[in-house]
Amino acid sequence: MNIPVKNNISWVGKRDWEVEHFHGKEYKMQRGTSYNSYLIREEKTVLIDTVDLRFRSDFVRNLAEEIDLKKIDAIVINHAEEDHAGALAELLALIPGTPIYCTANGVDSINGHHHHPEWNFNVVKTGDSLDIGNGKKLIFIETPMLHWPDSMMTYMTEDAVLFSNDAFGQHYCDEHLFNDEVDQNELFDQCQRYFSNILTPFARLVTAKITEILGFGLPVSMIATSHGVVWRDNPVQIVELYLKWAADYQEDRITLFYDAMSSNTRMMADAIAEGIRETDPRVAVKVYNVSTHDKNEIITSCFRSKGILVGSSTMNNVMMPKIAGMLEEITGLKFRNKRASAFGSYGWTGGAVDRVATRLQDAGFDMTIALKAKWRPDLSALEACREHGRKIAREWALSPLPDSTPKPADGILPAAIVAAAAVNRDGVAMAEAGEGTGQKMICTVCQWVYDPADGEPNQGVEPGTAWEDVPDDFLCPGCALGKSVFDPFEG
Ligand code: FEO
Numbered sequence: 001m002n003i004p005v006k007n008n009i010s011w012v013g014k015r016d017w018e019v020e021h022f023h024g025k026e027y028k029m030q031r032g033t034s035y036n037s038y039l040i041r042e043e044k045t046v047l048i049d050t051v052d053l054r055f056r057s058d059f060v061r062n063l064a065e066e067i068d069l070k071k072i073d074a075i076v077i078n079h080a081e082e083d084h085a086g087a088l089a090e091l092l093a094l095i096p097g098t099p100i101y102c103t104a105n106g107v108d109s110i111n112g113h114h115h116h117p118e119w120n121f122n123v124v125k126t127g128d129s130l131d132i133g134n135g136k137k138l139i140f141i142e143t144p145m146l147h148w149p150d151s152m153m154t155y156m157t158e159d160a161v162l163f164s165n166d167a168f169g170q171h172y173c174d175e176h177l178f179n180d181e182v183d184q185n186e187l188f189d190q191c192q193r194y195f196s197n198i199l200t201p202f203a204r205l206v207t208a209k210i211t212e213i214l215g216f217g218l219p220v221s222m223i224a225t226s227h228g229v230v231w232r233d234n235p236v237q238i239v240e241l242y243l244k245w246a247a248d249y250q251e252d253r254i255t256l257f258y259d260a261m262s263s264n265t266r267m268m269a270d271a272i273a274e275g276i277r278e279t280d281p282r283v284a285v286k287v288y289n290v291s292t293h294d295k296n297e298i299i300t301s302c303f304r305s306k307g308i309l310v311g312s313s314t315m316n317n318v319m320m321p322k323i324a325g326m327l328e329e330i331t332g333l334k335f336r337n338k339r340a341s342a343f344g345s346y347g348w349t350g351g352a353v354d355r356v357a358t359r360l361q362d363a364g365f366d367m368t369i370a371l372k373a374k375w376r377p378d379l380s381a382l383e384a385c386r387e388h389g390r391k392i393a394r395e396w397a398l399s400p401l402p403d404s405t406p407k408p409a410d411g412i413l414p415a416a417i418v419a420a421a422a423v424n425r426d427g428v429a430m431a432e433a434g435e436g437t438g439q440k441m442i443c444t445v446c447q448w449v450y451d452p453a454d455g456e457p458n459q460g461v462e463p464g465t466a467w468e469d470v471p472d473d474f475l476c477p478g479c480a481l482g483k484s485v486f487d488p489f490e491g
């Protein structure tokens with residue numbers, strides 16, 4: 001099957017209505033996905049990407065119905081993950097020696113998956129191009145870490161189509177290919193779910209890379225992603241959304257998630273949420289139980305939120321295991337510009353809440369005082385939870401509260417409620433930043449740390465060089481990305 005995309009470009013990919021998971025079982029797909037492959041038939045015939053490994057035989061058979069495979073002059077592999085390059089071995093078994101255009105990292109990861117170093121690799125970097133005849137060229141743009149170090153995009157001149165690979169995609173399946181043909185709510189929900197669960201750790205890089213691409217001044221009539229729709233109606237809209245989401249995004253929203261052994265922590269969550277809503281009715285408040293709700297929906301809600309509250313019963317003096325897993329995932333996502341607080345009920349000791357608060361602080365959240373309740377909250381304890389919610393609503397308000405909202409209640413905390421020590425992350429950071437030869441900086445992509453005391457002699461940066469004096473063309477020794485992906489290191 002082929003679907004015309006534009007002029008001599010057609011879609012030859014595979015729809016997958018049934019798939020439910022991506023990255024093992026870590027990302028739950030709600031609406032399937034597609035593996036988009038494109039066939040360009042100009043004077044030269046070029047295939048852009050293939051499909052998922054599971055569909056390699058279908059793909060090659062369908063492609064052979066479209067075209068004599070021996071007429072394929074080149075294959076562009078924008079990204080080697082098996083959902084894009086999965087059919088490469090089966091295809092090249094039929095047309096060995098066909099040139100493959102990919103990045104240097106692409107050679108490494110394609111070989112790592114397929115183990116064919118004899119394949120005809122042609123390494124490209126940003127600005128390199130391939131003449132495909134009829135006055136048209138393919139221009140390559142490296143996009144490391146969007147989504148792997150090997151990733152790149154390919155731009156086709158004249159038709160002005162950007163083959164963006166994972167970027168601007170969604171795990172979304174529809175019989176229609178173009179963005180203006182599908183349900184818009186479904187589409188944008190999936191775009192945001194995809195960005196928040198997969199691309200958030202690379203948000204700084206998204207901004208830098210989009211800025212770089214916009215700087216080329218190339219017209220873009222379509223963005224042909226590797227998953228989901230082709231953006232033909234106002235393709236810039238998804239670029240603008242990415243820039244917005246990458247800029248420490250937040251809405252007037254608070255997300256609570258918890259796990260509970262016997263509903264006591266759930267009672268706290270419900271009461272805190274009530275207090276927030278009473279005090280600031282403008283705020284969207286969402287409550288999730290990590291044992292029963294979709295993990296990726298919770299993460300998307302956290303991404304949209306100005307702050308999160310994380311609750312756990314204490315079990316064996318530690319937090320509930322599913323909460324520990326969520327905190328590990330949230331740490332990896334490197335959310336910025338968000339506040340957080342911990343809460344939970346306990347019997348003999350309240351170790352879980354302290355551990356949750358520490359993990360949230362380590363994950364970079366600005367912390368607000370935590371809340372513990374001993375045993376099952378009674379009426380006064382529940383009122384204390386509501387009051388905690390009111391306090392959170394006031395502290396986290398994005399603009400002055402309406403006059404009619406409830407005022408603080410005095411002396412409300414009963415003995416069963418213990419407010420844990422507030423953690424002022426900014427205070428700690430400021431103290432550390434003033435010491436030594438200057439602020440250490442960490443690469444937000446590979447975690448390499450620049451220490452001014454050591455400099456980076458391999459790039460001529462002498463020991464004792466403050467970060468602001470490091471040259472603008474400095475590259476991270478760990479992942480070769482520029483200064484824009486570095487943040488102050490507070491470790
Ligand atoms: Fe679509 Fe990076 O996989």
